[in-house]
Amino acid sequence: MGDEKLSRHTSLKRARSLSESIKGLFKPSGISGGSSTGQPSPRPGQDQAHPHQPARIITSNVSSPSVSPIQSPVLQVAPKHHKLGVPNIAKLSLSPSREPSLNSENEMFSQESFISEKDEDEANLLEREELQNKNEEQNQRKQARSKDAHVPHHRYTIGSDEAERRPRERQKNFPQNAGQSNPTNNSANHVLDQENNFSIDAMLDYDDESKFRRRNSLGVRTNSNRTRSRKNSLSTPRSPPMKTVNDGANPNASNNAMNNTSNRVYMRGRNHSDSISASSLPKFQEIECKCILDLEQFKVFENGYHEHNLKVLPIIENNKNVDSGEDKDADAPANNSEDGDNDLETNIHKQKSVFSLSGLFKYHKDANQQQQQQEEDDDQINLEKAFSIIPSQKFIKSQVLKKSRTSTPKNGNNDELMKNDGKNIPQIVNPNAAVGAEELKLINALSEKIRKGLKSENAKNSGSETRSNSNKQEVIDDTENKSRTANNDTSHRPCSQKYGKSIGVVGAGAYGVVKICARCKTSKDILPYSTYSSGKKLFFAVKELKPKPGDPIDKFCTRLTSEFIIGHSLSHPHFEANTAVSGSITRPTPPRHVFNAPNILKILDLMEYNNSFVEVMEFCASGDLYSLLTRNNISSEANNGSSRLKEGSGSPLHPLEADCFMKQLLNGVQYMHDHGIAHCDLKPENILFQPNGLLKICDFGTSSVFQTAWEKHVHFQSGAMGSEPYVAPEEFIRDMEYDPRLVDCWSCGIVYCTMIMGQYLWKIAIPEKDSLFKSFLSEIKNDGQFYLFEELRHVSSELNRLRKIALYRTFQVDPTKRISIEQLLQSSWMRRTKCCVVYRPLHNKVSK
Numbered sequence: 001m002g003d004e005k006l007s008r009h010t011s012l013k014r015a016r017s018l019s020e021s022i023k024g025l026f027k028p029s030g031i032s033g034g035s036s037t038g039q040p041s042p043r044p045g046q047d048q049a050h051p052h053q054p055a056r057i058i059t060s061n062v063s064s065p066s067v068s069p070i071q072s073p074v075l076q077v078a079p080k081h082h083k084l085g086v087p088n089i090a091k092l093s094l095s096p097s098r099e100p101s102l103n104s105e106n107e108m109f110s111q112e113s114f115i116s117e118k119d120e121d122e123a124n125l126l127e128r129e130e131l132q133n134k135n136e137e138q139n140q141r142k143q144a145r146s147k148d149a150h151v152p153h154h155r156y157t158i159g160s161d162e163a164e165r166r167p168r169e170r171q172k173n174f175p176q177n178a179g180q181s182n183p184t185n186n187s188a189n190h191v192l193d194q195e196n197n198f199s200i201d202a203m204l205d206y207d208d209e210s211k212f213r214r215r216n217s218l219g220v221r222t223n224s225n226r227t228r229s230r231k232n233s234l235s236t237p238r239s240p241p242m243k244t245v246n247d248g249a250n251p252n253a254s255n256n257a258m259n260n261t262s263n264r265v266y267m268r269g270r271n272h273s274d275s276i277s278a279s280s281l282p283k284f285q286e287i288e289c290k291c292i293l294d295l296e297q298f299k300v301f302e303n304g305y306h307e308h309n310l311k312v313l314p315i316i317e318n319n320k321n322v323d324s325g326e327d328k329d330a331d332a333p334a335n336n337s338e339d340g341d342n343d344l345e346t347n348i349h350k351q352k353s354v355f356s357l358s359g360l361f362k363y364h365k366d367a368n369q370q371q372q373q374q375e376e377d378d379d380q381i382n383l384e385k386a387f388s389i390i391p392s393q394k395f396i397k398s399q400v401l402k403k404s405r406t407s408t409p410k411n412g413n414n415d416e417l418m419k420n421d422g423k424n425i426p427q428i429v430n431p432n433a434a435v436g437a438e439e440l441k442l443i444n445a446l447s448e449k450i451r452k453g454l455k456s457e458n459a460k461n462s463g464s465e466t467r468s469n470s471n472k473q474e475v476i477d478d479t480e481n482k483s484r485t486a487n488n489d490t491s492h493r494p495c496s497q498k499y500g501k502s503i504g505v506v507g508a509g510a511y512g513v514v515k516i517c518a519r520c521k522t523s524k525d526i527l528p529y530s531t532y533s534s535g536k537k538l539f540f541a542v543k544e545l546k547p548k549p550g551d552p553i554d555k556f557c558t559r560l561t562s563e564f565i566i567g568h569s570l571s572h573p574h575f576e577a578n579t580a581v582s583g584s585i586t587r588p589t590p591p592r593h594v595f596n597a598p599n600i601l602k603i604l605d606l607m608e609y610n611n612s613f614v615e616v617m618e619f620c621a622s623g624d625l626y627s628l629l630t631r632n633n634i635s636s637e638a639n640n641g642s643s644r645l646k647e648g649s650g651s652p653l654h655p656l657e658a659d660c661f662m663k664q665l666l667n668g669v670q671y672m673h674d675h676g677i678a679h680c681d682l683k684p685e686n687i688l689f690q691p692n693g694l695l696k697i698c699d700f701g702t703s704s705v706f707q708t709a710w711e712k713h714v715h716f717q718s719g720a721m722g723s724e725p726y727v728a729p730e731e732f733i734r735d736m737e738y739d740p741r742l743v744d745c746w747s748c749g750i751v752y753c754t755m756i757m758g759q760y761l762w763k764i765a766i767p768e769k770d771s772l773f774k775s776f777l778s779e780i781k782n783d784g785q786f787y788l789f790e791e792l793r794h795v796s797s798e799l800n801r802l803r804k805i806a807l808y809r810t811f812q813v814d815p816t817k818r819i820s821i822e823q824l825l826q827s828s829w830m831r832r833t834k835c836c837v838v839y840r841p842l843h844n845k846v847s848k
């Protein structure tokens with residue numbers, strides 16, 4: 001374990017994704033051949049691999065309104081293991097390990113969970129009782145406290161109830177950081193108040209009666225009357241008391257703050273806005289609340305809520321109010337002033353900005369190399385000349401609205417609309433799927449465009465600039481083009497005008513670099529912004545996608561369509577033409593904005609120049625999880641002013657911080673699964689953050705479409721995908737067909753362990769290749785537990801216990817026994833996890 005240092009990973013294999021799961025499926029021929037009754041359609045890749053076997057699928061009952069066609073397999077309730085119904089970790093044991101077998105379809109559904117749901121329910125009952133007792137105690141304490149004129153200075157123990165536990169013998173094998181919170185957490189332990197010794201966990205349930213009030217103030221739907229507008233950047237607390245705690249200028253001050261009784265902060269129990277613009281935030285009610293844990297970028301308040309304050313990349317701070325003459329816009333909206341009044345803080349940050357952005361992220365290259373790389377790249381993709389090759393959302397919306405007015409759908413959903421579209425598209429049985437009719441059109445058009453362009457380039461018939469640009473409208477058919485002009489779609493401007501000029505490189509992927517572009521806000525930029533904004537600027541991430549030399553065109557085409565179409569579809573509101581039925585009159589209503597994906601990175605545009613492609617994305621100003629975990633390993637190099645990441649272990653996150661991120665991650669993945677997409681390459685490098693801790697899943701190049709709008713079935717796949725440490729064991733089994741949703745769940749578990757340990761669990765989940773994984777398997781088999789999980793510590797023994805249960809269920813080697821993302825989200829651990837994002841209920845999963 002000690003050897004399992006963090007290092008950036010490139011993916012094992014670029015997915016079957018669109019190439020295998022939908023490419024064939026979506027060819028016009030494929031569709032017309034598809035079954036309108038939703039019969040299983042074999043995946044092309046699968047057919048090749050198993051010529052005599054039909055594609056392996058899970059069929060879910062779509063006719064039942066209570067069952068989603070895209071529902072995860074439901075674990076059956078296992079027989080009770082414990083009389084009391086309380087899962088006893090020490091006695092938990094896996095049934096003798098069987099070779100993972102997916103031979104029988106029934107077997108897929110006769111799953112015996114490691115800890116039965118019933119047990120867990122009973123455990124929940126006990127939890128509730130305990131909770132009630134705790135609340136009563138707390139109420140008594142509160143009453144006692146309210147008698148005092150002066151609020152006593154409470155300190156809370158971090159994991160105090162763990163202290164009595166005897167360290168296990170295997171401590172010597174235990175990774176250095178595992179199970180401990182941040183080194184800085186130790187300081188929190190030091191502030192234990194002997195008189196008022198509560199655990200943070202107890203505080204999580206504190207003040208239940210005010211929950212409703214708080215929810216109202218947090219919820220996105222309700223704005224309290226008595227609110228104070230929360231202005232400015234989320235990352236920089238503005239209220240003077242907060243500044244007393246940590247003004248950002250002195251990070252060390254934060255830990256000392258715990259000892260200062262006068263350090264009272266205003267609790268901002270607020271949700272994260274989907275947009276990061278501060279001014280777009282819902283109003284919130286400020287409740288005076290004491291900070292009980294104050295780490296550099298994470299604070300926990302007395303009422304159990306917390307706040308993330310992740311570092312913004314220095315380049316952003318340096319750029320946010322810089323006006324280049326060309327960018328200047330006299331129409332800049334009034335909200336500039338709101339954001340602009342962090343100038344004082346900006347100056348502080350400017351002084352601290354010693355790391356070069358590129359050094360921070362591209363640790364493997366020095367500044368000169370990066371500069372050179374950037375110049376090369378600038379030569380190759382000219383943002384001044386790159387144009388969008390997709391219709392704007394405004395355009396799509398107007399088209400849908402037009403269709404909804406001209407057609408007279410009978411059943412109130414858009415199935416009829418699609419059927420009446422004049423295209424030979426089967427009936428939509430799964431309207432929630434991310435891949436539907438619009439995506440199909442885009443996929444076909446894009447694939448054709450890419451193939452045509454690249455083939456002509458390969459044939460050295462380039463002179464391509466003029467032709468390429470003249471081709472850019474090919475993706476949009478003639479009719480649309482005419483309508484577009486008629487609709488005055490002004491979005492057809494070059495990349496540099498729409499998204500600004502490149503100000504630096506933020507990362508490098510397999511197919512090119514990721515740059516930051518910035519431009520001034522204009523009056524046309526309306527709230528909420530679709531990307532990060534700071535000061536007068538909007539920032540965008542642009543990822544250049546170019547075929548690697550020698551790469552087959554098809555491979556690149558697949559990669560690009562997967563990357564863009566899946567990301568775009570998941571991250572964009574679907575404008576559905578609805579009809580409102582009132583009495584017997586059916587009338588069309590404006591398209592409904594269906595969007596609820598705060599944890600999916602928004603993919604904004606795809607541009608093209610000279611057969612190179614630029615994907616425009618929402619920019620995440622605090623970088624990726626990998627950088628967050630290795631943040632303390634940055635050492636400045638005096639000689640060239642750049643910074644490097646020391647190879648080695650990362651800094652673990654505080655368990656409460658990690659839990660919040662886990663909940664966001666699971667919600668994001670659940671959203672993908674609900675829309676028929678599995679990510680298949682979840683790893684810290686593909687998890688991005690906004691400064692307020694809002695997590696965004698990115699990189700859909702490896703994602704797999706396991707269910708389209710026309711299918712009732714879940715397609716399985718085979719072959720390992722993703723990055724080795726995060727890949728589920730079944731993916732390594734030759735020819736084994738696995739459920740892509742369950743491998744996502746495994747990867748989430750590994751990502752979580754990496755967050756709390758700062759190191760990988762193992763390098764690869766193949767026992768013959770990795771002794772740690774081998775010992776995991778044998779310990780689980782022999783002892784029913786794994787020492788690393790047993791050594792983990794949380795803020796309370798109860799949270800620790802619940803988390804352990806969830807981890808054991810996540811790391812079921814046999815996928816048929818593994819918990820699904822949905823179940824994990826419903827686990828007692830996750831339900832008790834305070835998350836700083838308030839999730840609206842998803843739209844109905846009912847198929848029509």
Ligand SMILES: Nc1ncnc2c1ncn2[C@@H]1O[C@H](COP(=O)(O)OP(=O)(O)OP(=O)(O)O)[C@@H](O)[C@H]1O
Nearest residue numbers: 507508509510511514541617618619620624685699
């Ligand atoms: N929208 C964004 N905002 C901020 N940083 C980003 C953004 N997109 C990508 N990055 C940075 O760039 C890195 C590479 O991006 P990405 O993972 O999308 O490239 P990739 O080509 O898919 O990489 P690979 O194929 O090697 O996984 C990310 O790890 C992240 O650090």
